[in-house]
Amino acid sequence: xxxxxxxxxxxxxxxxxxxxxxxxxxxxxxxxxxxxxxxxxxxxxxxxxxxxxxxxxxxxxxxxxxxxxxxxxxxxxxxxxxxxxxxxxxxxxxxxxxxxxxxxxxxxxxxxxxxxxxxxxxxxxxxxxxxxxxxxxxxxxxxxxxxxxxxxxxxxxxxxxxxxxxxxxxxxxxxxxxxxxxxxxxxxxxxxxxxxxxxxxxxxxxxxxxxxxxxxxxxxxxxxxxxxxxxxxxxxxxxxxxxxxxxxxxxxxxxxxxxxxxxxxxxxxxxxxxxxxxxxxxxx
Amino acid sequence: xxxxxxxxxxxxxxxxxxxxxxxxxxxxxxxxxxxxxxxxxxxxxxxxxxxxxxxxxxxxxxxxxxxxxxxxxxxxxxxxxxxxxxxxxxxxxxxxxxxxxxxxxxxxxxxxxxxxxxxxxxxxxxxxxxxxxxxxxxxxxxxxxxxxxxxxxxxxxxxxxxxxxxxxxxxxxxxxxxxxxxxxxxxxxxxxxxxxxxxxxxxxxxxxxxxxxxxxxxxxxxxxxxxxxxxxxxxxxxxxxxxxxxxxxxxxxxxxxxxxxxxxxxxxxxxxxxxxxxxx
Numbered sequence: 001x002x003x004x005x006x007x008x009x010x011x012x013x014x015x016x017x018x019x020x021x022x023x024x025x026x027x028x029x030x031x032x033x034x035x036x037x038x039x040x041x042x043x044x045x046x047x048x049x050x051x052x053x054x055x056x057x058x059x060x061x062x063x064x065x066x067x068x069x070x071x072x073x074x075x076x077x078x079x080x081x082x083x084x085x086x087x088x089x090x091x092x093x094x095x096x097x098x099x100x101x102x103x104x105x106x107x108x109x110x111x112x113x114x115x116x117x118x119x120x121x122x123x124x125x126x127x128x129x130x131x132x133x134x135x136x137x138x139x140x141x142x143x144x145x146x147x148x149x150x151x152x153x154x155x156x157x158x159x160x161x162x163x164x165x166x167x168x169x170x171x172x173x174x175x176x177x178x179x180x181x182x183x184x185x186x187x188x189x190x191x192x193x194x195x196x197x198x199x200x201x202x203x204x205x206x207x208x209x210x211x212x213x214x215x216x217x218x219x220x221x222x223x224x225x226x227x228x229x230x231x232x233x234x235x236x237x238x239x240x241x242x243x244x245x246x247x248x249x250x251x252x253x254x255x256x257x258x259x260x261x262x263x264x265x266x267x268x269x270x271x272x273x274x275x276x277x278x279x280x281x282x283x284x
Numbered sequence: 285x286x287x288x289x290x291x292x293x294x295x296x297x298x299x300x301x302x303x304x305x306x307x308x309x310x311x312x313x314x315x316x317x318x319x320x321x322x323x324x325x326x327x328x329x330x331x332x333x334x335x336x337x338x339x340x341x342x343x344x345x346x347x348x349x350x351x352x353x354x355x356x357x358x359x360x361x362x363x364x365x366x367x368x369x370x371x372x373x374x375x376x377x378x379x380x381x382x383x384x385x386x387x388x389x390x391x392x393x394x395x396x397x398x399x400x401x402x403x404x405x406x407x408x409x410x411x412x413x414x415x416x417x418x419x420x421x422x423x424x425x426x427x428x429x430x431x432x433x434x435x436x437x438x439x440x441x442x443x444x445x446x447x448x449x450x451x452x453x454x455x456x457x458x459x460x461x462x463x464x465x466x467x468x469x470x471x472x473x474x475x476x477x478x479x480x481x482x483x484x485x486x487x488x489x490x491x492x493x494x495x496x497x498x499x500x501x502x503x504x505x506x507x508x509x510x511x512x513x514x515x516x517x518x519x520x521x522x523x524x525x526x527x528x529x530x531x532x533x534x535x536x537x538x539x540x541x542x543x544x545x546x547x548x549x550x551x552x553x554x555x556x557x558x559x560x561x562x563x564x
C-alpha cells in the first residue's frame with residue numbers, strides 16, 4: 001500500500017507542482033487584470049473572457065486562423081499518411097528507404113525545418129519559385145501574402161509531421177490478419193472493395209487516435225509560426241498558441257493571456273470528446 | 285502484356301510516384317547543407333545545388349558569431365539529464381501503476397490522462413511565474429524539470445506501465461522468494477527486462493528535449509545559456525534580417541548529427557514513435 005505511493009511519489013509531486021497547481025493558478029489569473037510592469041493583480045471576474053469573446057476582434061481572427069489551419073492540415077496530413085502507409089506497409093525493394101525518407105523530418109527540430117523552408121520560399125531567388133519557373137510558373141512571395149503564407153505553413157508542417165501518422169498507420173495495417181484479404185481476393189473482390197470493406201473499417205480506431213492527436217497538434221502549432229511568419233503578414237497566420245505567447249510574454253497581458261489559455265484548453269477538450277463520441281456512435 | 289509485365293509496370297509507376305513525392309522531404313536537407321557552404325552573393329544569385337565556391341569559413345564563423353559550441357553542449361547535456369531523470373521517474377511510477385495494487389491508483393491514472401490532454405501553452409504562464417519566484421529564470425532548471433514532469437513525462441509513465449503489464453509475473457515472484465524488496469524487484473528484475481521499452485522512452489524523450497523551443501524561448505536570455513533551436517533563430521544582422529549562410533551552416537551542424545544517428549537506428553526510432561502514438 002505505502003509502497004505504491006512511494007513509487008509514484010516523484011511523478012505525483014511533479015504533477016501537483018508543475019501541472020495541477022499551475023492549472024488552478026491559470027484559472028485565477030484569467031480573472032485578474034495583471035500587467036507585469038505594474039506588478040499589481042486586480043480581480044476583475046470574467047472581464048477577460050468578455051473582452052476576448054465580445055469585444056476584441058483579434059480573438060475571433062485568431063480562432064478563425066486556428067480553425068483554417070486545422071481544416072487545412074488535418075485532412076491533408078491524414079490522407080497523405082494513409083496513402084503512404086498503404087504504399088509502404090508491405091515489404092518490397094526500397095521500402096525501408098522510402099519509410100526512412102518520409103519519417104526523417106519528424107526527428108528534425110521544427111525550428112530547423114522552418115528555417116530551411118523559409119529560405120526556400122523566398123519570393124526572389126527562393127528554391128521553390130526557381131523550380132516553378134522551370135515549368136513556366138511565376139511563384140508569389142509566399143510568406144509575404146496572407147493567403148499564401150497560411151497555405152505555405154500548412155504544407156511545410158504536413159511534410160514535417162506526416163511521417164509520424166504514416167508509421168502509426170503502417171503498424172495498424174500490419175496488425176490486420178492477411179486471411180481476410182486473401183479470402184476476399186478468392187471471391188473476386190477488387191482492391192478498392194477490399195480497402196473499403198475490410199481495411200478501412202479495421203483501421204477505424206487508429207484513424208480516430210490519429211485524428212485526435214493531429215487536431216490537437218494543429219491547435220498547438222507554435223515553432224513553425226514563430227520562425228516562418230511571426231503571425232504575419234497582416235495577422236494572416238496569427239494562430240491561438242502564438243497569440244497566447246505574444247499576449248503573455250511580449251505584451252505582458254497576463255490575465256488576458258491566461259483567459260485565452262483556458263479557452264484553448266476547453267477547445268482541445270471539446271474536440272477530443274466530440275471526436276471520441278462520433279466514433280463511438282459510428283461503431284454501434 | 286503478360287501478367288508479370290503488368291505487375292512490373294505497376295510497381296515501377298508506384299516507385300516513380302514515391303520518388304517524386306519524396307522530393308519535398310529530402311530536398312530541404314540537401315538545400316540546407318548546400319546553402320551552408322555558399323557565400324551571401326551566391327545564395328541570392330541563381331541557385332545551384334553544388335556551391336560554385338565552397339565557403340568552409342561559414343562553419344567557423346558560426347562559432348565566433350555566438351557561443352555555438354557552448355550552446356551545442358547545453359542542448360546535449362539538458363537532453364541527457366531530462367532523459368535519465370524521465371527514465372528513472374517514469375519507470376518507477378509505471379511499475380507501481382502496473383504491478384502494485386494500492387488505493388487511489390485508479391484516480392491517479394485518471395488525473396495523469398487529463399495531463400496528457402492539456403497543451404503546455406495552458407500551464408506555461410503560471411509555470412513561468414513559479415520559475416521566476418524560485419529565482420530560476422535564465423537557468424537550465426526549468427528546461428530539465430518542466431519536460432520531465434510535463435505531458436512528455438506522463439506519456440513515458442504510460443509507456444512504461446504498458447510494458448510492465450506484459451512482463452511475466454513469475455520472475456518477480458522468484459525474486460521475492462529470494463528475499464528482494466519491492467524496490468529490489470523493480471531494480472534487479474523489472475528494469476533489466478524492460479530494455480526495449482526503456483530504449484523507446486529514451487529516444488522520444490531525448491528528441492523531445494533536443495527540439496524543445498517554447499520553454500527555452502521564454503526562460504533563457506543570455507546567449508551562452510541558449511539551446512540549439514533558440515540559437516538557430518539568432519543568426520541575424522543588426523537589422524534583424526537573417527544571415528542566411530550562417531543560419532544554414534548552423535542548422536546543418538545541428539541537424540546532420542541527429543540525421544546520421546537516425547539513419548543508423550531508423551528502425552528502432554520509428555518503432556519508438558509508433559509505440560508512443562498508439563499507446564500514449
